[in-house]
Amino acid sequence: MLLAWALILVLSFVYSEMYLIKFTKGEVAMASIVQVAELRKRFGKEVTALGGVDLDVPAGGVFALLGPNGAGKTTLIRVLATLIEADSGTARVAGADVAAEPAAVRAAIGLAGQYAAVDEYLTGAENLEMVGRLYGLGRREARRRGEEVLERFGLAEAAGRYAKTYSGGMRRRLDLAASLVGRPALLILDEPTTGIDPASRRDVWDMIERLVDGGTTVLLTTQYLEEADRLADRIAVIDRGRIVSEGTADELKDRTGGAVIALGLAAADRDKAAATLTGAVPEGDTGLHIPAPNGYADLRTTVDALVAQGIEPTAVALRKPTLDDVFLELTAAAR
């Protein structure tokens, strides 16, 4: 009898330990701040904005969603920010389900949408104080953080002016500032540097890097490969509502095979050459890019194939792929 009790005690202890281990494992898996599975969203009958997106954004660092116009970037962002509901699939942000626990999601995020949503008839300072208050801060704290963020975005001098008098780039920066007032764990930025001048763009990049150093995770969308290359720790390429590739910038570049052949051709020969070579991606009016996983060997066969067709290239180069090459190759099917 006693033995039986002891056995049960030991078993239940082991079980609870197992449970504990399982639980801690769950916590480890929670190192992803965004987890998206099989997410679908359609608009009307025709448009499939998201066609089954799977995505995992690790906590810390910058994650870039890279994709052409209409790829579904904004739609995905809006689902994650609890602004629209997906048709099916799940999305968790900071551990909370976007559909079931939107309040918890909102408390953890800061959003700057694709188009600046500033209040034109409030001053810059009033805009930020309002947002701070709506994050639940007291008046003084909201004001203080507003000033701090305005300073950081170079808007301190314009703080007392109506946002209506701001230039496009200043509005954009004020909008970004507003997304930071609540000190979110996850900052979601939809095309943060579209429409701001190169100097301000660099400022925004620096600001993002400093935030990341402070522990914030940044999820941003962009059409600029340079931006993704410079900022992002990981990149997901999205095209026509699907993630077509995901990894670090280097991983993505390696996936095109380590090298690219850049050809210059007479304009008249270009289309014929493109038809001859597999995987060719047009570049400008006279250029072609061809993936060359085997380096020099591929270069030889390519030139031989062209010469056999009676085409003489005007320029030939073998180089490392850029993110551009990756992007063009991955999204080529759409064109």
Added chain:
Amino acid sequence: MTAIAAPARPGLTRLITDTAVITRRNLRHTLRIPGVLPLSAVMPVIFILMFTYVFGGAVTASLPPGAEDAYVNWLIPGLIAQFALFSGANTAAGMADDLQKGSVDRFRSLPMARLAVPAGRTVADLTRALFTVLVMLGVGALIGFRWQTDLLHVLAAIGLVLAFAFSVAWMMVTVGLLIRSAEAVQAAVYMLVFPLGFTSAVFVPVETMPGWLQTFAAHQPVTVVAGAMRGLMLGPDALPAGHTVTGDILWTLAWSAALVAVFAPLATRAYERA
């Protein structure tokens, strides 16, 4: 992991502070956007002048005794009721504008009380409604309007019409959120409010209308609010046979409660799906 950005506060306190923040923002808009205040005074004044001087003479004969034979006495309380409805157009347009400019997106991404944005809009617009009422009383006084009761009754009338304006604002918030475009919203709202305004007892007594219209005209909201305004400002003699001041006040409160009961949930729903 769930790094909450701000200390969580209990729901009701949160609703109150968030509504206060949004109300303040909307009041600033009202004061700062050029034209908003002047325009909410111009239309009522035009109506007062036009109806007093153009139609006044023709209608006086059929007025109830409480109007003291002055059309302006009868008209002003009625128009105050009507503009509680008409000024809702601004409420709807403001809400649609917030949608178009992206403010609603910003608010909906914040951890704030859901109800605060529609509520802040309706509360702030009460101030505009009060402003319109005071302008109408002032302009009316200049061209001969005299209330026949005492200040207390007039204050009660103002309170009552603001309650009605508040309930209308909930309807207008819903309309603004559903129609989404500030331009289209004006047209839609006027399609809704003009028929109500003109089939009411605001301009002419219901008895002068064709029989089929009278039943509707006698019970629709603008008529009962106009009745309550007249009863409170001019005394019971200003009401047509079969109507009492208490009766019209109760009808007004009933309509207001019904509008809030229907449209507050609809507005919140529309806001959540905007």
